[in-house]
Amino acid sequence: MLARFASRRFLEIRQAFRQSSQASRSLSTALNYHLDTPDNNPDLPWEFSEANKQKVKEILSHYPSNYKQSAVIPLLDLAQQQHGGWLPVSAMNAVAKVIEVAPIRVYEVATFYSMFNRSKVGKYHLLVCGTTPCMIRGSREIEEALLNHLGVKRNEVTSDGLFSVGEMECMGCCVNAPMMTVADYSNGSEGYTYNYYPGTQNPKRIKSGPEGGNTTLLTDPKPPPCRDLDAC
Structure with a gap:
């Protein structure tokens, strides 16, 4: 009896997992999350060009050797430029290898900032x-x-x-x-x-100022008073 209950429960969990996976795939497609495609999958070879390899060294030189992961954003930016304005997953993996972190750490950055495109874009x-x-x-x-x-x-x-x-x-x-x-x-x-x-195209506005000029903050603000450090 216990075995039948366990088997039935296992089938229920398996069915729920399948439904969840199908929903996740549909959501991923709708939200433009990564799905393996012929031109964007981890099996495609990708590496920095010879010219960009020198730039990689220059970028890494700005960071302590034990903090190479801090270079993730400029390296992703360089990879995106090389790849015509978007980042395939294989390029993100290449960046992860350079800074010696798990690929997920690079994905976290690339998916957070809208400056990084995870699918092809136009010119x-x-x-x-x-x-x-x-x-x-x-x-x-x-x-x-x-x-x-x-x-x-x-x-x-x-x-x-x-x-x-x-x-x-x-x-x-x-x-x-x-x-x-x-x-x-x-x-x-x-x-x-x-x-x-x-969106504002009013020629009477200067930069972000109101039409007709400022009515407040017409002079430089007074600086805050400084403490008398000798009296502290």
Whole structure:
């Protein structure tokens, strides 16, 4: 009897695990998480080019030898430049090998920062701010217009390879919401640029200031008083 109960319970757990795995795969596809594909899987060989190997040495020279893992961001950035604007899992594994950490430590960084693309992007990657101030000011509608005009879904690339649309976290310019940027990868491994475009196009505003000029904070603020250290 106990054996039958254990067997039945095992089958229930197995069925629940299968359903959970199927749901996870569907969610992964929807959220653009990594799934092995012919051009993005850990079995594909990847290494830094000869020119970039010298850059790797230069980057590592900025960090103590026992803290090489601190170089993860600049090394990922270099790998992304070499790979045309996106990071395959094999490139992340190569970075992990250089800084001698488990690959998951590199994945954690690459999946956190929106500057790292985990799937192919166009030469011009259009990024719309998705945080609250920009959403209130219509960033979702801007993204929808871009997707409809280009005929793609988020993180898909146009057939000519020129454009893709994604989302970026706060660009630090909420006063000019809605914000978007164009990541320009047209120079390939020679580096890329981010060009920011504010939603506010009022020519009477100077930078982020109000129309007509400031009405407060017209002078430099007074510094805080210093303690008399001798009296302490």
